[in-house]
Amino acid sequence: MRRSSERAARIISYVLLAVLLVYSSAIGCEKPNRRGWVTQPLHSPDQLGLAVVEALNNKNIEQLNRLRVQREEFFGWIWPEFPASRPPSNFPGDFAWSNMNKKCNIGMKKWIDRYGGRNLKFVAIRFDRPQETYDAFQLLRGTVLTLQNAAGEKRDLKILGSVVVKDDRCKLLSYED
8 A cells, every 4th residue: 555655646746847847948938929039139130230249249149149030930930931941842940940050159159259349330231132032021131240340440241141020120040150
């Protein structure tokens, strides 16, 4: 009798632990806002460029990461729009995300190492390639970020990937590596 009550208590404790783990992970996840974004998008490419420069000046990789598309956004409404996600390609989204995420992480570290803490000023952001339009968003491509250093010298940098625009809000799709 004692063994069966110990077994029942152990099962109950495992079930409670599983429920607690599921509940705690659910409340810790950010939920997409009404626009489908997980983290706050910005109102314009210029605001995005300013935020990137601020993050570089502060050597803040977390801020750089928040400025780009998050996994949930990628899988929720970006990846399904790309032709590679559908027949005949049916390219695996996990593979696409993994490659892009790796590229972003390498790029963010590289650009902080190269330009971080230099008190750069945002001058402009432009797009040298044609825009791509999808049902749920637009991609501004060929991103060029123009910065000015303390000596007043301007430099064009190609450190950013495409910019995703949805509902007049934007985020980076990626960072160049």
